[in-house]
Amino acid sequence: MPNLYLTEQGAVLRKTSRSLRLEKEGKQIAEVEISKLDNVLVYGNIQVTIQALRLLLENGIELSLLSESGKLYGQLTPPFSKNIFLRKRQFELFSDERSCKLLAGPLIKAKILNSIEVLRQFSWHIDGLNYDSEIGELTRMAEQAESAPHLRTLIGIEGASAKIYFGAFGKAFKDNTLFNGRSKQPPRDPANALMSFGYVLITALIQSHLEAVGFDPYQAFYHSLTYGRPSLALDILEVFRAPVADRFAVKMFNLGVFKREDFNDSNVEGFRLKPEAIKRFFLRWDECLRKMDILKIIREQVDSLRKACLGEIKTPEYYLFKAK
Numbered sequence: 001m002p003n004l005y006l007t008e009q010g011a012v013l014r015k016t017s018r019s020l021r022l023e024k025e026g027k028q029i030a031e032v033e034i035s036k037l038d039n040v041l042v043y044g045n046i047q048v049t050i051q052a053l054r055l056l057l058e059n060g061i062e063l064s065l066l067s068e069s070g071k072l073y074g075q076l077t078p079p080f081s082k083n084i085f086l087r088k089r090q091f092e093l094f095s096d097e098r099s100c101k102l103l104a105g106p107l108i109k110a111k112i113l114n115s116i117e118v119l120r121q122f123s124w125h126i127d128g129l130n131y132d133s134e135i136g137e138l139t140r141m142a143e144q145a146e147s148a149p150h151l152r153t154l155i156g157i158e159g160a161s162a163k164i165y166f167g168a169f170g171k172a173f174k175d176n177t178l179f180n181g182r183s184k185q186p187p188r189d190p191a192n193a194l195m196s197f198g199y200v201l202i203t204a205l206i207q208s209h210l211e212a213v214g215f216d217p218y219q220a221f222y223h224s225l226t227y228g229r230p231s232l233a234l235d236i237l238e239v240f241r242a243p244v245a246d247r248f249a250v251k252m253f254n255l256g257v258f259k260r261e262d263f264n265d266s267n268v269e270g271f272r273l274k275p276e277a278i279k280r281f282f283l284r285w286d287e288c289l290r291k292m293d294i295l296k297i298i299r300e301q302v303d304s305l306r307k308a309c310l311g312e313i314k315t316p317e318y319y320l321f322k323a324k
Contacts, residue, residue: 002038002295005282006046009068009275013042015051034059038295039208041201043278044068062208068275072200075207083214089309094221097151102315103308104222104235105146108158110318111238112142115165118242121323122172122250134168151222165242172250178260186270190263191249193271194281198245199237201285205295206240207233209302236301240294243321248288257284 004020006013011024020037022029034055040063042048048063056063057078065073093099116138119131141161148154162182170179179191187193207230210217220231222238252258262277273281289295297319304316 002036003286003289004032004037004040005043005286006041007043007275007278007282009045011046013040013046013048013052015049015055018055020052020055034061037061039064039205041066041204041282043282044275060212062204064204066200072204075204077208077211086214086306086309087216090215090219093309094219100221101148101151101154103305104151104154105148106315107222107235107238107318108145108148108154108161109142110320111158111241112138112145112161112165114239114319114321115161115242116142117321117323118247119165119168121247124323126172126254129171131168134164137164154222169246169250172254174254175260178253183270186266186268187272188270190258190260190271191253193263193273194249194252194258195241195245197273197281198248198285199241202240202244202294202298203230203233203237206236206298206302209298210236213302213306215302215306236298236305239301239319240298243319244288244292244294248285252284 006022008022008024008029011022011029014021014023016031018035019031019033020040021031037059038061040056040061042063043066045068053063053076056076060078062078063076065075067073093103116135119135119138123129123131138161141157141164145154145157145161148157166182170176170181173179173191178189180189183189183192184196187196207217210230210232215232217230217232218225218228220235222235223229223231225231257280258273258277262274262280263271264274265271301316301319304313304318307313308316
């Protein structure tokens with residue numbers, strides 16, 4: 001159980017010896033040994049005692065705070081790695097456009113290849129889907145991405161490939177009203193709400209691993225720098241979007257795990273999971289991460305980027321998903 005998801009509103013997380021205990025109105029709900037945790041995610045109105053926070057930090061465990069609508073407020077992170085040499089090299093490389101392009105080209109190629117594999121898997125398992133045309137176009141764009149002469153060219157290729165991918169992606173839903181094209185902030189339909197929530201959670205995991213090895217998560221080689229945004233974590237997220245969060249959304253809706261009535265809709269926040277659906281989400285989400293061994297893959301991905309930055313390998317080995 002590497003991730004602990006806390007969703008019981010009004011509960012309190014306390015320290016007991018070498019464990020964390022969740023209580024509500026004086027009654028114990030759950031207790032978990034600290035040695036079995038990698039991350040704690042607190043969703044909504046839940047209190048965490050100072051003693052529990054200290055225990056988490058002493059054991060190198062990150063705590064993420066999310067709103068009831070799934071917005072990430074921030075993270076309590078153990079002390080930054082002392083690897084100043086990696087951060088120094090990171091800033092040198094990521095300040096040079098040529099170096100950034102050499103890192104970003106293979107990244108976007110891997111992202112497009114992963115989207116191809118996701119579409120291919122849908123076509124194998126969902127009756128009536130034929131993505132041959134879209135896969136052909138995306139395959140051509142993947143090759144263009146690796147050889148793009150400039151970052152601005154690469155950004156254009158990524159945008160064009162996303163348009164083709166999401167145009168095809170929507171056909172995988174049994175209910176074609178669930179996904180009306182990609183919408184971000186706010187999500188304008190249930191599918192985008194589920195996908196965006198997944199992206200937030202994966203980004204938090206990536207950021208945690210980046211900080212653990214010594215990277216500055218705010219200095220990126222592909223995403224532009226924005227105050228307070230973990231742009232490097234968003235760089236790495238690109239290869240996980242389609243095979244993890246997007247596939248998860250299609251599977252959950254097509255299996256009937258989630259339906260439109262599981263979401264609230266507002267003009268300000270768009271579609272968001274209702275509180276009673278959140279527990280169901282986390283159970284299925286954690287099952288998905290464990291089945292794919294995503295935490296291990298993220299660690300390997302971050303370590304590969306570290307090796308590339310330090311000159312131990314030429315380019316990072318980006319995660320490639322294979323359809324089954």
